[in-house]
Amino acid sequence: MRKAPDFGQRQAKLICQMPYDELLRFIAEGLPILLESARGFWSASCHLSEQPREAEVLAGFAQEEAAKILILMDAVRCPRHLIAARLNQIVSRFYGHLERLIYAEVCDGWSQDIADLRKRVEPLRKSHYIEGDVGEYIVPNANLYRRESKLYADIEAYEDRVPIWNAPKTYPGFFEPRMPSVLAVAEAMAALGMFSLSGLNATAQVWGALDFAEHESLRDAERLTDQLVERLVTEALPADIATQDHVFVLGRHWPLPMYNVELKMVDVPLEDLKQEQDRILWAEAGY
Incomplete structure (x- = not known):
């Protein structure tokens, strides 16, 4: 049977064939696009107080678009010498509703180490x-x-x-809608300059020094986040709007890397x- 052309949408798998430096440049190009998409859904949801179902649907879309950013950032955080073996799995999450929802959910809590993160994720994977x-x-x-x-x-x-x-x-809820944590993390990354190519290179070099496989901990993540923020500031990458609140959000809500955590149903x-x-x-x- 002859195959239909394999082009159009849903082609993220193609980035798995890119050389590393080209991969980072391509991700840097796409992150602001993803963030604008998430912002648009979130802004629209906040204007639909009389239509709570539609508002929640749009807020959910905002979460999933922001989760794509964190998925790509996990590719950036992965040690460079290991990314070739892991990139296909990471990129496959880009289109998985369940995987994106898991990324969004784990932004709302702490995990002491990768083993603890796996325990937290396990029930979220069950059909x-x-x-x-x-x-x-x-x-x-x-x-x-x-x-x-x-x-x-x-x-x-x-x-x-x-x-x-x-x-x-x-x-309808009793409280004003709150920006999803996963979107707040993406906003913090943008404000701190992490979406630029220089910011991605800094992220890759700082986080790539440690493979988060089992017992790597929240303390390790805090140390690397501090090192990254210091480097971003040294290289004058944060935007004028960047504040200490963005640093807090990054440290509090950016989950441990999940490139070694299974997320499939x-x-x-x-x-x-x-x-x-x-x-x-x-x-x-x-x-």
Whole structure:
């Protein structure tokens, strides 16, 4: 069978063939484009207070566009001598909704080291899990379900296989919308000059000195972030709008590198879920 032309959108895989210096130049060209896309979605969402579902959909798009920035920055942070073996996996995350949502979520908390980060990410990867006071419900991946159920009207079914309609909806919050942490990190990177080619070279050289594989820790990340900010300032790369708040956001919300952390979905067999339900039920009964 003859193949259709392989060009158009969704061609990020092509950057995996670039020489390293060309790769950094190409990433530097794209990061401001990604940030403007994320900003546009976020700005639009903030003007839809009377349409909360649509506002949340756009805020979700802003998160995922900003997450692409962090994915590419993980390629930059990866030690140069290891990037050839890892770049395909890193770039594949660029198009994965689940992977982008995981990047966005881990910006909201701390991980003490890479091993701890893996433990935190593991439940986020599961296709289904148990929920309810005594584990009575089997439900799909929460991040993906929240995304899809707000975005689409659809026909869905649960364990009983009875089809029902999903009518996209959400509920208005009581507070003003807060910029997603993943977008705040991207804004901090831009303000501090990290999107320029010089900024990416500085990031690559500082972070590339350490491979975050297992026990590399938050303390290591704090040290490297401090070194990077010092170098950015020395090279006069931060924009006039840069403040100490941007430095704080970078140190507080930029997650540990995830180039050594598996993010692909784990399909959980139905029989495993039912066994877990039985275990929870017997434990609740005192057996």
